[in-house]
Amino acid sequence: MSLREGQFRNPSGCAIVGVIDRSGKTMTGEGMILASEVMHDRSNGLGGGFAGYGIYPHYKEFYAFHLFYDGKGAQAETEAFVGRHFEIVYSSEIQTRKLPSVKNEPLIFRYFLAPLPRKLANSHLDEREYVARCVNRINAEISGAYVFSSGKNMGIFKGVGYPEDIGRFYRLEEYEGYAWTCHGRYPTNTPGWWGGAHPFGLLDFSIVHNGEISSYDANRRYIEMFGYKCTLQTDTEVITYIIDYLVRKRGLTLDEAAHVIAASFWSTIADKDPESRERETLLRRMFPSLLVTGPFSIILGYTGGLMALNDRLKLRSMVCAEKGDKAYISSEESAIRRIEPDLDKIFAPAGGEPVVYELYKGGRD
Amino acid sequence: MDMYIQPDYEVVRNTDRCIACRVCERQCANLVHSYDPDTGKMKADSSLCVNCHRCVCLCPTHALKIVKTDDTYKINANWSNQTINEVYRQANTGGVLLSSMGNPKEYPVYWDKMLVNASQVTNPPIDPLREPMETQLWLGKRSAPVERDEKGRLKNTLAPQLKLKVPILFSAMSYGSISYNAHESLARAAQELGTYYNTGEGGLHKDFYKYGANTIVQVASGRFGVHKDYLETAAAIEIKMGQGAKPGIGGHLPGAKISADVSETRMIPQGVDAISPAPHHDIYSIEDLRQLVYSLKEATDYKKPVFVKIAAVHNCAAIASGIARSGADVIAIDGFRGGTGAAPTRIRDNVGIPIELALAQVDERLRAEGIRDDVSIVVGGSIRSSADVVKAIALGADACYIGTAALLALGCHLCRSCHAGKCNWGIATQRPDLVKRLNPDIGYKRLVNLVTAWNHEIQEMMGGMGINSVEALRGNRLMLRGVGLTDTELSVLGIKYAGQSV
Numbered sequence: 001m002s003l004r005e006g007q008f009r010n011p012s013g014c015a016i017v018g019v020i021d022r023s024g025k026t027m028t029g030e031g032m033i034l035a036s037e038v039m040h041d042r043s044n045g046l047g048g049g050f051a052g053y054g055i056y057p058h059y060k061e062f063y064a065f066h067l068f069y070d071g072k073g074a075q076a077e078t079e080a081f082v083g084r085h086f087e088i089v090y091s092s093e094i095q096t097r098k099l100p101s102v103k104n105e106p107l108i109f110r111y112f113l114a115p116l117p118r119k120l121a122n123s124h125l126d127e128r129e130y131v132a133r134c135v136n137r138i139n140a141e142i143s144g145a146y147v148f149s150s151g152k153n154m155g156i157f158k159g160v161g162y163p164e165d166i167g168r169f170y171r172l173e174e175y176e177g178y179a180w181t182c183h184g185r186y187p188t189n190t191p192g193w194w195g196g197a198h199p200f201g202l203l204d205f206s207i208v209h210n211g212e213i214s215s216y217d218a219n220r221r222y223i224e225m226f227g228y229k230c231t232l233q234t235d236t237e238v239i240t241y242i243i244d245y246l247v248r249k250r251g252l253t254l255d256e257a258a259h260v261i262a263a264s265f266w267s268t269i270a271d272k273d274p275e276s277r278e279r280e281t282l283l284r285r286m287f288p289s290l291l292v293t294g295p296f297s298i299i300l301g302y303t304g305g306l307m308a309l310n311d312r313l314k315l316r317s318m319v320c321a322e323k324g325d326k327a328y329i330s331s332e333e334s335a336i337r338r339i340e341p342d343l344d345k346i347f348a349p350a351g352g353e354p355v356v357y358e359l360y361k362g363g364r365d
Numbered sequence: 366m367d368m369y370i371q372p373d374y375e376v377v378r379n380t381d382r383c384i385a386c387r388v389c390e391r392q393c394a395n396l397v398h399s400y401d402p403d404t405g406k407m408k409a410d411s412s413l414c415v416n417c418h419r420c421v422c423l424c425p426t427h428a429l430k431i432v433k434t435d436d437t438y439k440i441n442a443n444w445s446n447q448t449i450n451e452v453y454r455q456a457n458t459g460g461v462l463l464s465s466m467g468n469p470k471e472y473p474v475y476w477d478k479m480l481v482n483a484s485q486v487t488n489p490p491i492d493p494l495r496e497p498m499e500t501q502l503w504l505g506k507r508s509a510p511v512e513r514d515e516k517g518r519l520k521n522t523l524a525p526q527l528k529l530k531v532p533i534l535f536s537a538m539s540y541g542s543i544s545y546n547a548h549e550s551l552a553r554a555a556q557e558l559g560t561y562y563n564t565g566e567g568g569l570h571k572d573f574y575k576y577g578a579n580t581i582v583q584v585a586s587g588r589f590g591v592h593k594d595y596l597e598t599a600a601a602i603e604i605k606m607g608q609g610a611k612p613g614i615g616g617h618l619p620g621a622k623i624s625a626d627v628s629e630t631r632m633i634p635q636g637v638d639a640i641s642p643a644p645h646h647d648i649y650s651i652e653d654l655r656q657l658v659y660s661l662k663e664a665t666d667y668k669k670p671v672f673v674k675i676a677a678v679h680n681c682a683a684i685a686s687g688i689a690r691s692g693a694d695v696i697a698i699d700g701f702r703g704g705t706g707a708a709p710t711r712i713r714d715n716v717g718i719p720i721e722l723a724l725a726q727v728d729e730r731l732r733a734e735g736i737r738d739d740v741s742i743v744v745g746g747s748i749r750s751s752a753d754v755v756k757a758i759a760l761g762a763d764a765c766y767i768g769t770a771a772l773l774a775l776g777c778h779l780c781r782s783c784h785a786g787k788c789n790w791g792i793a794t795q796r797p798d799l800v801k802r803l804n805p806d807i808g809y810k811r812l813v814n815l816v817t818a819w820n821h822e823i824q825e826m827m828g829g830m831g832i833n834s835v836e837a838l839r840g841n842r843l844m845l846r847g848v849g850l851t852d853t854e855l856s857v858l859g860i861k862y863a864g865q866s867v
Contacts, residue, residue, distance in 0.1 A: 212488040214830055215837035222840065225735045233867065250511050256519070263834075265497040275518070282521050285503050286511075288836035289738075294488050295831075313496060313833065315489055 014198075014210035015042035015163070015331045016318075018181035018299040019339070020306050020357050023325040026054055029157075029172025032182040035335040036163035039184060042210075042331060045101075047185030047197035048166035049158025051206035051301045052177035056153050062089050062112040063131055063203075066149035066156060067138075068194050069107040074144030081142065085134050086113035094157075095171060102161045102169045106194055110155075128203055128248065135202070140229060146195040151204030154303065158183075158197035166197075178359065179306055181299045183208035200236040202244050204303045209236040210316050210331055211296030222289035235296065242290050243300060252283075254300070254307050258354035260287045262312045299329050304363030307356045314351030321346040327357040369453040373446075374416045375434050376409035382428035383407055389420035389429060394787040394799055417780035419789035451710070462710035465783035465793070467610060467702040467747050467769060470714050474702075475721035475854070476753045480863055482844045483829040491833050493824040499834040500820055500827075501530050504763055505670040505694040508738040524694060525670050527601055529764055530559030531820045532754060532835050535812075536699075536745045536766030537583050537605065537674070539567025541618045541627040541639070542706030542783065543772075544800040547792045550775055550808030552576035557813050563766075564590075566605060566616055566641060568630040574598050581672065584661065586615050587641030589631040593664070601695070602661050603672035604654070606645070609703030609746035612676030612717045615641035617707050622786045624795040655691040662692070670694035677701055677723035677746070678716075682730035689731055689740045696740050697766060698723050703746025704769040706793055707784035720746050721760065725858045728761025728840060737840075751822035760858065761840040774815040775808045843867060 017035045021027060032050055056064050065082070069075040082088060089112040096108065120130050135147045149156035157170040163184040183198040199206040213219070213235045220230045220238050226249065228241040239261070246257040260283050269280045284291070295315030300307040308329040310318050321328040321336045322345045328336040333346060349355045376397060385407050390398040395413045398420060414431065421429045438446055451462055484490040491498065505526030512520045535551045548570065551562040556579045563581040568590015573580070577598035584591050585605040596602060607613070618639040628635035648654050658671050673688045674697035675681060681698060688696050700720025705713065724744050731737040744757050745766030754765045773779070776790040783793035791803030823835070832838050846863040847855050855862060
């Protein structure tokens with residue numbers, strides 16, 4: 001039997017693309033499928049996935065869990081666990097379309113959940129932490145079950161295959177969201193496991209990432225001090241945990257977190273105005289072990305926004321573009337032109353400089 | 366001399382080359398060389414030779430060499446010549462054997478059994494000649510609350526830290542064990558390099574207060590030279606609990622090395638042996654250490670980081686955990702190969718553990734307990750090259766102390782006779798005629814050269830790994846692989862075997 005993601009380290013090259021309509025108007029997942037199709041050669045058919053925001057307006061108060069099950073036993077065990085910790089508002093198998101190019105799919109289920117009030121109160125945890133810990137427990141303790149999406153009013157859809165095939169498999173043309181991201185994977189090893197595909201998500205954070213970070217083990221060993229378990233051994237996983245730690249647990253802004261992860265060089269900081277110099281020096285002194293080196297481009301999705309970030313040397317391609325209310329981020333300009341040939345503006349963000357696109361009414365809860 | 370003991374090394378003179386200029390005679394404080402006016406030739410008494418190579422280096426006609434003697438006792442795999450000689454020596458004197466510098470025995474050197482990674486294809490190596498390659502770092506506590514001012518800007522809640530431009534510091538060597546000129550060389554080099562040197566337990570000479578911003582002052586069990594100005598002048602204070610060369614015992618500076626100047630600096634009588642106790646007599650347990658840490662912080666208004674230095678011993682991971690919770694900002698760990706100006710031979714050669722294993726375990730333990738951010742880790746004993754520095758940082762160190770390598774840069778030839786006080790290189794001596802042989806203008810420059818060269822090499826290796834900040838190398842153990850190690854050694858080091866993917 002081939003090894004699963006998490007049992008080995010699996011560097012990958014990739015394609016990433018994202019779109020947001022800042023007015024909050026929704027669009028189907030079709031655009032992302034078309035965009036990723038243009039970048040077909042940046043993937044190798046061993047992983048594709050999407051994240052959509054605003055896709056569950058009727059259940060937006062509830063945590064939407066998406067799960068892969070290897071079999072009915074894992075499902076029964078998981079549902080018993082979920083039942084002990086949450087009220088299950090609605091659950092169903094996720095509707096898919098059979099495609100010859102998408103094989104060996106696991107059982108794929110969706111649950112809308114609310115934490116049981118008494119359990120939550122007894123845990124003395126903040127609600128999001130409670131949910132995050134439940135996700136971690138299912139993933140770590142129940143063999144054959146894997147939660148791959150756990151945010152409110154958002155969802156991740158992923159699997160083994162080319163992203164355009166995975167998008168059609170999940171019938172993403174039937175979902176409507178104000179923001180989407182997509183990932184096509186080019187792993188240098190055979191994962192064969194659907195949980196190993198990207199985006200990687202934790203609560204409403206989702207990350208698509210292209211790169212192979214050289215700081216991986218320094219970052220991993222540091223972040224694991226704070227209760228995270230990097231079970232998948234992927235860059236995307238550790239970057240997600242870093243952002244979750246800095247933003248959710250430590251209360252940094254996304255911009256501050258970006259300046260930790262892709263900190264400016266000391267020589268660059270020295271040339272900045274006094275206030276920025278002080279701020280960036282302090283961030284580097286407080287969180288030096290969360291500096292991420294080596295090539296990466298990422299799109300962080302969250303409730304109400306997308307953030308694009310390149311490593312500080314810009315060792316991976318990434319462009320941003322705008323057209324009216326819509327903003328685009330992509331590994332290649334061609335993918336954006338495929339869905340919007342006539343752009344108001346297109347630019348390549350500098351390494352280490354985050355680009356944030358949020359709903360006009362504001363991002364995050 | 367002991368009639369039983371024959372010299373280990375022989376002075377060999379090429380009489381065709383020798384011009385009897387008598388440089389060797391003048392240079393040798395051990396009085397090996399002499400001129401025979403009857404024959405007009407130079408003579409040598411090899412039994413006095415410590416093999417410091419001073420005469421060899423200065424001979425203008427390259428007429429001298431020192432060779433290992435081929436005189437031997439009957440070969441015995443159990444009783445080596447040295448072991449037998451040591452018995453003879455002790456039978457003659459009734460004394461404890463003394464040695465200097467680091468453990469020379471054939472124990473495994475784990476640095477040499479670890480190999481470093483490099484990038485190929487899936488991510489690019491980075492060229493330090495063309496891109497920034499950061500070796501700057503800050504030492505100290507990093508755990509600090511995120512707080513904001515009324516405008517929402519982050520407040521600096523960090524405890525004091527030390528800024529290092531290179532991940533290398535000069536380790537503790539006292540004035541007394543080494544010379545004024547050696548100290549001046551270290552202080553000036555530290556200043557120029559943007560790093561620190563360490564006074565050791567010998568106090569700080571009044572001439573060197575001006576280098577305070579690059580000085581770590583030591584508070585050791587003898588409290589030699591400790592007073593208010595001493596603490597206030599320093600950039601940081603180091604509590605010395607132990608030393609890698611002699612874990613479990615205190616220091617010993619022979620009276621012969623206690624000159625008037627050393628006496629004044631140490632605040633002890635001239636010419637009398639300075640023996641610091643094995644323990645701090647106010648520290649018999651971890652809670653006592655905490656009190657000393659905070660006493661020193663109180664005395665300096667919480668403006669300076671406090672280091673606690675321990676020898677690498679079997680239980681160092683647990684000890685380090687205690688230190689990390691004692692208010693210390695930096696833990697310095699000294700491996701069993703670390704140098705010394707004088708130590709009992711049996712202790713130097715048999716007590717303590719390799720720094721590589723101690724470091725790996727301390728770093729792992731502090732992470733397992735979630736307190737790695739409460740302290741920085743500095744390791745020494747012995748770091749011999751930039752490759753050792755890279756491997757130490759990848760195992761989990763923040764920075765490295767170098768002592769022996771620094772002395773080598775000043776001319777030391779590792780003759781391991783510091784305790785005799787007759788260092789021909791002007792380093793480990795207080796004899797004015799010998800001290801002046803070390804020119805601090807040249808000495809400091811050689812130290813700067815050494816560390817600068819190492820820093821370039823560190824940058825090259827980091828670039829090869831695709832890492833452009835030393836902070837992203839710290840604890841990055843996937844960048845290391847072992848060769849020739851057992852499963853137990855690999856697991857203690859927390860690394861994979863060469864060829865193993867993850």
